[in-house]
Amino acid sequence: MDKLKMHSPDLSQDNIAKIRELFPGCVTEARDETTGAVHLAVDFDQLRQELSDHIVDGPQERYRLDWPGKKNALLLANAPLSKTLLPHREESLNFDETRNLLVSGDNLEALKLLRETFLGEVKAIYIDPPYNTGSDFIYNDDFSETTEGYLIASRQLSEDGSRLVANPESNGRFHSDWLTMMYSRLKLARNLLADDGVIFASISDEESANMKRLLDEVFGEDNFIDTIVVEMSTTSGPKTVNAQQGTIVKNAEFVHVFRKTAAFDKIRHTPLFDGVVSFDTHYTAWMNDDGTLSTLAQKMMEDYKVGADIEKFGFSSRGSFSVNNMDRLLSVSDSAKEFIESNLDRIARIDRPPVSASKQSTEVGCWIAFEADHRTYYLTTLSNGTLQALMPLSLNYRMSDDYKPRFGRTVIRGDLWKGFYQDMGNVAKEGGIAFANGKKPVRLIKQLLKWANNTKDGIVLDFFAGSGTTAHAVMEANADDGQNRKFILVQLDEVPDQKSTAAKEGFATIADLSAERIRRSGKKILEGECHPDWNRDVGFRVLKVDTSNMKDVYYRPDELQQSDLLDMVDNVKEGRTAEDLLFQVLVDWGVDLTLPIRRETVQGKTVFFVDDNALVACFDRGITEDLVKELAGHEPLRVVFRDNGFVSDAVKINVEQIFRQLSPTTDVKSI
Known part of the structure; x- marks a missing residue:
């Protein structure tokens, strides 16, 4: 084998x-x-x-982006890693049923360990990495060793507790160290994206230009979609004083958007809409059923209830009403609101006609319908003979994507995303977890996923997870539209500052805080109104990056010493469980780490069935030929045993022959 x-x-x-x-x-x-x-x-x-x-x-x-450390970053990204992901059931939620993952550990190592399983499977990546402001921390990647040395160290050395280091502006490699940290991780992350996948990278102006150049290099300039400017604050409070003194204050952050390939463009992306509070006074025309035109003001005066309110509140002048007073009227008259909302398809503004309508004509003061570009236009001719289009108010009267979504007049959103400052007052409390280190609003990530429209039942990855906002956003989005997106979060098991709220609330690591935030937000979402098609999966499997389950002799048998003979008898480290071994096998074989796992006792031995027959594993000793035959009867795609787990060498030799006879398509391996 x-x-x-x-x-x-x-x-x-x-x-x-x-x-x-x-x-x-x-x-x-x-x-x-x-x-x-x-x-x-x-x-x-x-x-x-x-x-x-x-x-x-x-x-x-x-023309290229270069910096000291770039080659080392590429070397580290490509170097093999002999670590594993260990399951932690006690810290998970719905371990056996959930399809979500929370990985605790260095995200560079985690991305390598996830590569074989999720290669080309992730539909969307959202990251909110350190902004390199001079006061935050970056990963302390070690480039001092050769690839071989890294391979050796990465399977023997445990975490040293110093994976993050401060990066002050006084550091001579201030930008270089940040670029090095990001480059290796983006290279690995690209491998995980599906061809129709997309990455969203939040950043501030300190490293926005460098982040864009990095993404250009990793994903290709041709795959750049846009940079979204997000209004995260207003010029108010202390910022007002600075602005009055001539300082240009910061109000925005950025989200760079890149696709994996042009396959992303084949998806119909969902348009997003901002609410408009005031009435657009260009909407003055009224389209009568007989094809004639009137004015909106005239029709409102003719309506008994609305006309009465116009008179009551003093908006009438010489028996007529001006739409310039519409906002004031709508603020006091429910009848006027009902009138507008009941006649959205009759109220219109004058606009340019489509090019395809250039040979059309109408009577002055009348309108006709015209089909073009897969939609219906309404055409009219002005008194000067100019052909124009009538655009009904119904075209931009819908649910908005504002802080408090409401049904009303909207405008379609471009790459300037206004109003997210409204979320920031509550963002510290979102998910029921206080976390001061730059939490992003749930609404921001939800709307990015909504726009992309490529994640139905797909995987969303965030390898700078922080407090777990991305998981919260995925669950809320699923509850809204009934899709069954899955999330993979990676968060370093860093210890929070002892003065922070997180430490005072008893969280040992930021990864622990992320887990609790997912628990609380998931519970609250389930208590609300949920789409009937959603599978209501708010659980997660906690997996932790750790040293390999295998002793060093497993990797270097050619260097066997006399003192290693006992290790050859059992090459698994003490204290590692059968389920620990199973997950390293899943990682190594590239089997989905979220598949359901069933544990059964077969002929007195513990056997794991992953998704019934995707993989069958038995790591017990004393495996007999009868047990091998029974497992072969399940016709699994893959089967794995402990190399020294058989009752005799003869049974071990016969394993492959048994499977060739009873289940010829099974891939047989040992550890």
Whole structure:
């Protein structure tokens, strides 16, 4: 039986293999001077020549983003990792049923461990990374070791408690360190996105330009969609004083939007609408059923109830009413509100006609319907003979996406998203968790997902999870529209500042705070009105990045020493459970980490059935041929045993033969 690797793939070697398929003459073997290990390497001079139509003498200048540490970041992103994700049932919610994940640990390592399982499966990524303001923290990635050294260390060393470091502006590598941190993580995240996937990256002006350039490089400039400007504050309070002194105060943050490929454009994206409080006084025309035109003011005066209110509140002048007084009338007259809302398709404004209507004509003072561009236009001719279109008020009278959604007049939103400052007064309390470190409003993420319209039953990833706002937004969105989006959150198990509210409330880590926020917000959502089609999944599996379940001898059997003989008898670390082993197998084999898991006793042994027959695993000792035959009878797609778990070498040798006879499509492995 072949053994599972039990570590993430070496992406550099994978990429070299792809180059070798296209340009075999550009790839050769090289020997590491330190370890003596032989590996594939690229002859870059030869590759440059292969890709050029002229003689290449040396490196050429070109437009690109460069900084100290870029090559190291790429090296670290591609290096394999021999860690695992350990399940923590006691910290999870609905562990056996949920399809959501909360991963605690370094997001660089987590992204590597999630890669095989969710490669090309994530529909949307939202991240709110450190803004690099000079007073926040960034990840302390270590580039001091070679790839081989990193591989060795990453399976033996535990967390050292210093994964975050301050990045003051006085640091000579202030921008470089931030770019290095983000580059490796974005490279890994792109692999997880589906072809029709999208990434949203929140940022402030400190690193907005650099974030845009990073995303250009990782996702390609052609895949840039837009930068959304989000109004997060107003010029009020202390900002007013600064503005009066001539300072241009900050009111906005940014969300850079990139697609994975052009497949994203094939989806119909949902338009978003802002509410407009005041009445648009361009709406003055009234479309009569007989094809003639009147004025809105005239019809309102003719209505018994509305006309009475116009007179009562003093909005009549010489027996007529001006729409310039409409806002004042609507603020005091329920009859006027009802009149407007009941006649949305009759009230219209004058607009430009479509180009396809250029040869149409109507009588002056009349209107006709005209079909063009898959919609109906209404045309009229002015007294000067100019053809115009009538745009009914019903076209922009709908539910808005405002802070307090209401049914009324709206305008379609562009890349300037106003009014989100209204959410900021309550954002600290959203989810029932106080967290001062830059929480984003739930509404912002919900509307990004709503606009993308590509996440139905799909996965939403946030690998800078913070307090868990993205999970909250996903659950609320599901409750609203009945879709069954799933979330994957990754949050470093950093210890909160002891002076913070989080520490005072007893949270040992920010990941613990995220988990509690999901519990509270999920409970509250279920207590409200929920769409009947939603599966009501507000649970999550907690998985924690940890050292491998396997002892070092598992990875380096060629370096076996006399003292390692006992480890060969049992190559699993003490204290690791069968379920721990199962999840490392799922990670290594790329099996969905959210699939249902059933534990059964079969012939006295504990057997795991993942999604019935997606994977069957038994890590007990004393496995007999009869047990192997019974498991083969389930015809699983994959089966895994402990390498030293069989009652005899003969049974171990016969395992593959048994499956070839009873379940020939099963992939058989051991650990």
